[in-house]
Amino acid sequence: MYKLFPELVVLLGVVGFSFGAIQRPDYDDTPNPEFLNPLWMASIADDQPLSAITMPGTHNTMSLYGGVYAECQTWSLASQLRAGVRFLDVRVRHVNGNLTIHHGVSYQWAHFGHVLEGVVDFLHEYPSETVLMRLKEEFSDTNNIYGAVVDFINRYAYWDLLWHSRLVPTMGEARGKLIILQDFTGPDLGMRYGSLDIADDWKVPTLLNLEEKWQSVYKHLEAAPSGNMGQIFLTYASGAGVFAHPRAVAKGINPQLYEYLQAKAHQHQRFGIICMDFPAAPMIQMIIDFQLKKVVKTNKPDLEHATFLIRQMIKHFAATK
Secondary structure (H helix, E strand, O other), X not given: OOOOOHHHHHHHHHHOOOXXXXXXXXXXXXXXXXXXXXXXXXXXXXXXXXXXXXXXXXXXXOOOOOOOOOOOOOOOHHHHHHHOXXXXXXXXXXXXXXXXXXXXXXXXXXXXXXXXXXXXXXXXXOOOOOEEEEEEEOOOOOOOOHHHHHHHHHHHOOHHHEOOXXXXXXXXXXXXXXXXXXXXXXXXXXXXXXXXXXXXXXXXXXXXXXXXXXXXXXXXXXXXXXXXXXXXXXXXXXXXXXXXXXXXXXXHHHHHHHHHHHHHHHXXXXXXXXXXXXXXXXXXXXXXXXXXXXXXXXXXXXXXXHHHHHHHHHHHHHHHX
């Protein structure tokens, strides 16, 4: 199709493939996930380093408004976390100490405090989990957001919520913590975003460039299983351009990602963080299953692990009464 009708492909990238919401196994732009998976990290052994875990993430996590060129998600932050997303990509505009959420020029009707409150609420309800958050300045160029970030943490969260180290934690160390992947200057608040092994070839000028984008995703995913196991791998499946808005790119890339992961499902490999626009619950489940299957593969009875899981479930149900 791309070779035969290039003008049509370019047009579809601007207007979108369809006007109605879609819920497929690989792509979902409906308001709510098909099903939830809020407690999946409880099944991971405490001594497992976070760099060995395969987890789903969302690109421009809070970008739900602003039209087709700005919107990258349709689920709320709470829905994303409960669906199983554990990596958040948060962009803040810094004006006079305020940190509003933006995607480029598009204000997302939220501020950083709302994000922190959402993470706190989630981790209090599910203390077996952890949340990683890339934090970056957007649509402002002060290069001085550290003080405002600290202020917001003290106002809307609390200091001990954070993982205060550049080192990659184990799952046991990370439980109940927010790990800030610091994409801005200043003293350490957590890990440095640049310490990750990252593939983020986000520029997709038109849908004619989808194959180039997929090759970037494919090569990085192929490198992750044999890469440095002490380093977190992060692969962005998202992209956009003047003639290819985020929905159109996701509709082209997500099915290829789904098929790739489906073909690898039996190999029990780590792929790191897989960051997406408009992910679907079955896709998220498939990504989560890599870690769960790796745990099962040991075939060793683990009474401590089973006891921990039961305790977490009891705490959860007790808290909801």
